[in-house]
Amino acid sequence: MRTNNNPYIPYNATVEDTWYETGGERAIKTFKVVLDDEEVRKNWNHCPGQCAMIGVLGVGESMISISCSPTEGEFLRFSVMRMGKVTQALHQLEPGDKITVRGPYGNSFPLDEWQGKHILTIGGGIGQAPMRPIVEYVKANYDDYGGLTMIYGARTSGDLCFKGEFEDMAQNDELSCHLTIDVEEEDWDHNVGFVPSMLMDLNPSPENTIAITCGPPIMIRFVLENLKKLGFEDAQIYTTLENRMKCGIGKCGRCNTGGMYVCKDGPVFNYATLKEIPEAFA
Amino acid sequence: MSAMLLNKEKWPDFVGKLAGKNLWVPRADGDAIRFAPAAEGEAPALDYSNSRVPPKQAVFPQTETLFRFKVDGEDLEVPQIEDQTVLLGVRPCDARAMTIIDKLFSWDENDPYYLKRREMVTMIGLACTEPGLNCFCSSVGGSPASTEGLDLLIVDLGENYLLEAVTEKGEAVLKDTADLLDEAKDDPIQQKEKIIKEAEQKIKRSVDPEGIPEGLPRLWEDPLWQRVSASCLGCGTCTFLCPTCHCFDIQDETEGFESRRCRTWDSCMFGEYTLHTSGHNPRPTRRERTRNRINHKYSYYVDKFDVIACVGCGRCINLCPVNIDIVNILGQVKEAL
Numbered sequence: 001m002r003t004n005n006n007p008y009i010p011y012n013a014t015v016e017d018t019w020y021e022t023g024g025e026r027a028i029k030t031f032k033v034v035l036d037d038e039e040v041r042k043n044w045n046h047c048p049g050q051c052a053m054i055g056v057l058g059v060g061e062s063m064i065s066i067s068c069s070p071t072e073g074e075f076l077r078f079s080v081m082r083m084g085k086v087t088q089a090l091h092q093l094e095p096g097d098k099i100t101v102r103g104p105y106g107n108s109f110p111l112d113e114w115q116g117k118h119i120l121t122i123g124g125g126i127g128q129a130p131m132r133p134i135v136e137y138v139k140a141n142y143d144d145y146g147g148l149t150m151i152y153g154a155r156t157s158g159d160l161c162f163k164g165e166f167e168d169m170a171q172n173d174e175l176s177c178h179l180t181i182d183v184e185e186e187d188w189d190h191n192v193g194f195v196p197s198m199l200m201d202l203n204p205s206p207e208n209t210i211a212i213t214c215g216p217p218i219m220i221r222f223v224l225e226n227l228k229k230l231g232f233e234d235a236q237i238y239t240t241l242e243n244r245m246k247c248g249i250g251k252c253g254r255c256n257t258g259g260m261y262v263c264k265d266g267p268v269f270n271y272a273t274l275k276e277i278p279e280a281f282a
Numbered sequence: 283m284s285a286m287l288l289n290k291e292k293w294p295d296f297v298g299k300l301a302g303k304n305l306w307v308p309r310a311d312g313d314a315i316r317f318a319p320a321a322e323g324e325a326p327a328l329d330y331s332n333s334r335v336p337p338k339q340a341v342f343p344q345t346e347t348l349f350r351f352k353v354d355g356e357d358l359e360v361p362q363i364e365d366q367t368v369l370l371g372v373r374p375c376d377a378r379a380m381t382i383i384d385k386l387f388s389w390d391e392n393d394p395y396y397l398k399r400r401e402m403v404t405m406i407g408l409a410c411t412e413p414g415l416n417c418f419c420s421s422v423g424g425s426p427a428s429t430e431g432l433d434l435l436i437v438d439l440g441e442n443y444l445l446e447a448v449t450e451k452g453e454a455v456l457k458d459t460a461d462l463l464d465e466a467k468d469d470p471i472q473q474k475e476k477i478i479k480e481a482e483q484k485i486k487r488s489v490d491p492e493g494i495p496e497g498l499p500r501l502w503e504d505p506l507w508q509r510v511s512a513s514c515l516g517c518g519t520c521t522f523l524c525p526t527c528h529c530f531d532i533q534d535e536t537e538g539f540e541s542r543r544c545r546t547w548d549s550c551m552f553g554e555y556t557l558h559t560s561g562h563n564p565r566p567t568r569r570e571r572t573r574n575r576i577n578h579k580y581s582y583y584v585d586k587f588d589v590i591a592c593v594g595c596g597r598c599i600n601l602c603p604v605n606i607d608i609v610n611i612l613g614q615v616k617e618a619l
Contacts, residue, residue, distance in 0.1 A: 007391045008348045008532075008543075012356055057351055058541045060534050084559040098356065217562075243564065244556055246532045246545075249391040253529030254548070254555050256574075257564070258499075259582035264390060278502040279574075282564040 010100035021161040048133035052103030059089040063245040067129040069136035118146040124215025153180035153195040196222035237271035283447040286463035294325040304365040336525035341399040375593040377431035379525030385587040407432035416596030418487040426481040495584040497619040511572035518549035520598035
């Protein structure tokens with residue numbers, strides 16, 4: 001459906017499956033999406049960390065992190081928090097409904113560069129969405145990496161995304177999966193406490209390790225501080241940024257943080273780069 | 283490239299020859315000048331300082347349909363841009379501005395709407411003999427007779443206009459109007475040079491941008507940003523009427539069963555521009571927005587595209603309702619460095 005190489009024309013896609021990750025007013029719903037056109041589907045090539053503009057015709061588009069790894073199959077997954085006009089409309093979609101997709105956009109995690117290293121992901125809340133493709137990618141190419149440690153937390157167990165998947169991982173000895181919630185709950189047999197303090201409790205070695213973090217700004221701030229305390233160098237730390245976006249292709253202007261466009265130069269940033277941009281954590 | 287003379291008496295005939303195409307001319311509208319499609323037989327007087335809205339609107343319309351679709355339909359209809367357009371009377375600063383935003387619209391992915399319009403437009407410029415009160419083009423790489431971005435330059439020599447072709451498109455205009463033109467000899471060229479030199483000397487405002495692009499990041503927390511934005515109303519005039527501002531919003535509109543996705547000019551001076559759906563705003567006040575506006579034009583754009591995204595047209599100074607003055611801001615930046 002994309003004609004004349006026009007980057008503003010979205011691809012048609014169909015929602016194959018949906019489910020709720022969390023409930024409440026700001027519920028998070030996951031969409032498994034399949035691009036309609038076979039050729040488009042074959043040529044689609046995203047990497048962990050990239051995003052896509054997904055939307056509903058007549059309502060608009062939002063930039064959403066692609067929360068699956070290409071190793072999982074010829075489909076896309078998006079986990080969307082119900083927030084504004086477009087995400088409200090997306091939440092109405094059920095299996096069989098149409099959705100539009102543009103992308104994939106942005107840079108990605110340098111997973112090739114990271115081969116041989118231990119991968120440590122530190123996520124909070126919906127911030128696990130861009131972490132999940134890394135976890136899945138490393139799981140699928142486990143021999144290429146020096147191991148995988150995942151720390152993931154949310155306010156309550158009901159606020160954790162992908163919980164079912166990670167419960168299984170927590171039983172797997174090859175992967176080190178640590179779930180945490182902010183306050184004590186009945187029947188919760190994982191950690192209780194904030195993500196940054198759990199990081200300190202685990203005390204991971206910085207040696208030959210890459211740490212990636214994504215979550216609420218306050219969590220990121222303390223995670224970065226703690227990673228430094230643990231001896232991580234800036235260049236060993238990655239995070240992703242988000243900003244309001246309209247075009248996704250570095251034209252509409254608004255997603256800049258300093259001189260960087262989050263849609264083109266990001267969303268993945270090395271902390272060594274990011275700390276030089278005064279606006280990055282604004 | 284050739285240079286020809288057009289006697290002013292033949293001006294209406296010259297404009298008449300261009301009228302076969304989609305011709306935009308400067309027209310008086312109240313106390314302002316605006317570019318608009320020419321009416322039949324309309325021959326604009328070339329006696330204005332500059333238009334209020336820059337002629338970028340002809341290649342980057344204020345509102346533009348990206349595609350149309352029916353409610354519940356899947357087929358998208360993309361408007362075709364087929365008209366050859368002639369812009370008549372463009373000031374050199376505004377033509378230069380388009381070469382600056384060309385870089386944005388063609389880096390990485392091409393913007394097909396903008397680039398198609400650019401390809402279809404012939405720009406006929408008008409050299410400045412009487413610069414405006416707040417013009418400072420010569421500070422930022424321009425000049426009253428700069429031909430950057432123009433296809434043809436018109437210089438007012440009194441009795442005659444001197445017409446200098448800059449590109450093949452400009453040569454084509456001279457060829458189409460050849461029966462109205464006379465050969466320009468050495469005299470008119472010398473006369474032009476004298477007039478332009480005088481015009482340059484009439485420019486009263488100036489700033490030396492040396493050191494600003496590299497220096498701005500160091501002034502991130504400088505009190506000057508609070509000072510220069512204190513009176514800002516956030517109206518967005520400075521950016522809407524800026525010939526190098528290119529930011530846009532994308533919105534869907536539905537009327538009955540007909541819908542369209544369109545883009546409209548937007549401004550970094552508006553709070554909604556960067557407002558996250560969570561309520562968080564990375565640029566929460568006019569201090570941050572003003573800082574971004576100046577940094578974008580004088581630092582980020584220079585880093586990315588190697589040119590200052592300001593042509594010194596003076597519109598943001600002339601039309602700011604509270605007299606915020608970019609030359610003054612840049613002066614304060616220089617002082618703080």
